[in-house]
Amino acid sequence: MEFHEYPDREMMMLRLAQRLSSELGESLRSAGRATLSVPGGTTPGPVFDTLSGVDLDWQKIAVVLNDERWVPEDSPRSNTRLLRERLLTGRAAAAQFVPLRNDAPTPEAGREELCAGLEPHLPISVLLLGMGEDMHTASLFPGADNLEAALRADAPPLMAMRAEAAGEPRITLTAPILQGALRVHVLITGARKRDALERALTLAPREAPIACILDQAQVHWAE
Numbered sequence: 025m026e027f028h029e030y031p032d033r034e035m036m037m038l039r040l041a042q043r044l045s046s047e048l049g050e051s052l053r054s055a056g057r058a059t060l061s062v063p064g065g066t067t068p069g070p071v072f073d074t075l076s077g078v079d080l081d082w083q084k085i086a087v088v089l090n091d092e093r094w095v096p097e098d099s100p101r102s103n104t105r106l107l108r109e110r111l112l113t114g115r116a117a118a119a120q121f122v123p124l125r126n127d128a129p130t131p132e133a134g135r136e137e138l139c140a141g142l143e144p145h146l147p148i149s150v151l152l153l154g155m156g157e158d159m160h161t162a163s164l165f166p167g168a169d170n171l172e173a174a175l176r177a178d179a180p181p182l183m184a185m186r187a188e189a190a191g192e193p194r195i196t197l198t199a200p201i202l203q204g205a206l207r208v209h210v211l212i213t214g215a216r217k218r219d220a221l222e223r224a225l226t227l228a229p230r231e232a233p234i235a236c237i238l239d240q241a242q243v244h245w246a247e
Contacts, residue, residue: 025225025238030246033213034070040211040244041074044150047207051149052081059086059145060119061197061205062111063154063162064093064103068211071152072111082118086145087111090153091163091185091196092124094131101192120145124182124195131184131195138195139181146181151205153241155212155234158189159224163196164233165189174198175229175236199229199236208241210234218245 030036044060051058062068089103097104104125112121122145128134153161160166164174168187173179179198186193202208212221221243224232 025240026242028242028244030244033246036211036213036244036246037070038074040152040209041071041078044071044152044209045075045078045080047150048080048085051206052084055149057084057086058149059088059122059147060150060152061088061090061148062107062152063090063211064106065154066106067154067213068152069106069110071211072107076111076114076116079115082116083120085116086120086122087116088122088142088145088148088197089124090151090161090202091194093190093192093194094125095192097125131193135180135182135184135195142181146201146204148201148205149207151202151208153202153208153210153234153237155210155217155221155224156189157216157220159220159227159232159234160187160189161210161234161237162202163187163190163194164199164236166231166233171233172230175233176200199233202237203240208237210237210241210243212243212245214247221245 126134163185165187174183224235229236
């Protein structure tokens, strides 16, 4: 793990956006395509705002969320809604969005179709993750119903996930997909999440799911 500490959040968000855009450019030059996977929530919003205006060949970039709540896109809880408002705009509007939700009644029912749509865009070129104070990442929550299966090396690319802390049913990228990413970044803010990160370094992934990826991650933190 590489740990990067910044003097303030504004600088962190700008520098991280610059890093992600540089790595996407490298992937485009070397492979002719790139896949960017990002979290939902409000924390990465400033990164998205900067990244959306970067001059990249966005038509050759696929964008996929780390996870999604099984709610309509017009719900304020929808990660897709946030992504369309903050990242898939400006120059980045030309990117190919790979959905993690469809019209199926449950994530279990929709999973197979979504996996088929995701697989052509693997491996992930650049992965940005968040982390909760409970040490979850994507929708890999401690105590979740399918956590152990999602951590296995033979897990499918996507799995449905239910957990008390998750609220709605969700669908999430699984551990082998996260671990297969070519470049991995974790974005966290505040003292409590830094403490959680330090705890995660001493725990197994079933207790601290973020631990499944930390050995290959660059962690970006500001108070």
